[in-house]
Amino acid sequence: MEVTSPAWELGANPWIWHSPVTGRALADTLPRLAAWGFDCVELPMESAGDWDPGDAAKLLGATGLAPAAVIAVMPHGRDLVDADPATVRATQDYVRHCVDAAQAIGAPVVAGPLYASVGRTWRMDGAAREAAYDELRTHLAPVVEHARAAGVRLAVEPLNRYETSLLNTVAQTLDALEGLPHDGIGVALDTYHQNIEEHSLPAAVRSAGDRIAHVQVCANDRGTPGADHLDWGGFLDALREAGYQGPLCIESFTAHNDAIAVAASVWRPLADSQDALATEGLRFLRAATGRTR
Numbered sequence: 001m002e003v004t005s006p007a008w009e010l011g012a013n014p015w016i017w018h019s020p021v022t023g024r025a026l027a028d029t030l031p032r033l034a035a036w037g038f039d040c041v042e043l044p045m046e047s048a049g050d051w052d053p054g055d056a057a058k059l060l061g062a063t064g065l066a067p068a069a070v071i072a073v074m075p076h077g078r079d080l081v082d083a084d085p086a087t088v089r090a091t092q093d094y095v096r097h098c099v100d101a102a103q104a105i106g107a108p109v110v111a112g113p114l115y116a117s118v119g120r121t122w123r124m125d126g127a128a129r130e131a132a133y134d135e136l137r138t139h140l141a142p143v144v145e146h147a148r149a150a151g152v153r154l155a156v157e158p159l160n161r162y163e164t165s166l167l168n169t170v171a172q173t174l175d176a177l178e179g180l181p182h183d184g185i186g187v188a189l190d191t192y193h194q195n196i197e198e199h200s201l202p203a204a205v206r207s208a209g210d211r212i213a214h215v216q217v218c219a220n221d222r223g224t225p226g227a228d229h230l231d232w233g234g235f236l237d238a239l240r241e242a243g244y245q246g247p248l249c250i251e252s253f254t255a256h257n258d259a260i261a262v263a264a265s266v267w268r269p270l271a272d273s274q275d276a277l278a279t280e281g282l283r284f285l286r287a288a289t290g291r292t293r
Helices: 023-036 053-063 085-105 126-150 170-177 191-197 201-211 232-242 258-264 274-289
Strands: 010-012 040-045 066-072 109-112 153-156 185-190 212-217 248-250
Touching: 010 274, 023 040, 023 053, 023 274, 040 085, 040 248, 053 066, 053 085, 066 085, 085 109, 085 126, 109 185, 109 212, 126 153, 126 170, 126 185, 153 170, 153 212, 170 185, 170 201, 185 191, 185 201, 191 201, 191 212, 201 212, 201 232, 212 232, 232 274, 248 274
Parallel strands: 010 040, 010 248, 040 066, 066 109, 109 153, 153 185, 185 212, 212 248
Antiparallel strands: none
């Protein structure tokens, strides 16, 4: 049976140019994304107050860009697993703030590694891992209910082995989310991490199925989508088969910003320019998905 191809919206993340993404950064970036023909944009919120939801909503309206997602960030000290109660409460409050911002701007999703600080790793045997997943479910549950009440879905992103030891694969993420409501929480896929950790990009997508809540795309080296060795045809076919209707958003980072270059291990330029990374990525994604505009 032929699977109908959805008209995926195509988006980008201002991290391609800026970190932190402030109101000024949004004012610089969003009009250019709209002029290039992007449909939507991710809005990272590294800290509460980096940008004002009311101002962001006005800017989105003026540019015609849809809010694809609010991206939650987990630096040192944000943890929902193996952390003291004060840290857990503060992390839950931060994610709730992201949910409230998403609701205010009309974004359907809050996505990110909503479990532990990026870069935090520790060894676990099977029993310890299951205990960590149980603790994660307990600490996510009230935040999921807050998100459901706001009409927002959380999307938990598995990261590669160098950035976390807790959730690296789709299978682990599905295990960790078992029992939490599908309409309140799902999986965020990122081709960069899946390329490192999964045996097959298409198989990972198929295993996630209807729990896919958000998708981020980039080349295997974090650069321009399409300028790489990834199985884009298989990946997109699997998304169609899974019935994913959400956006495909380019997430990459700049080597010219000290903070984000170190955080994302971007030690060299990933394209001729950051503008080229975005525009050539958009051109590739349009062709790969059959979009004419």
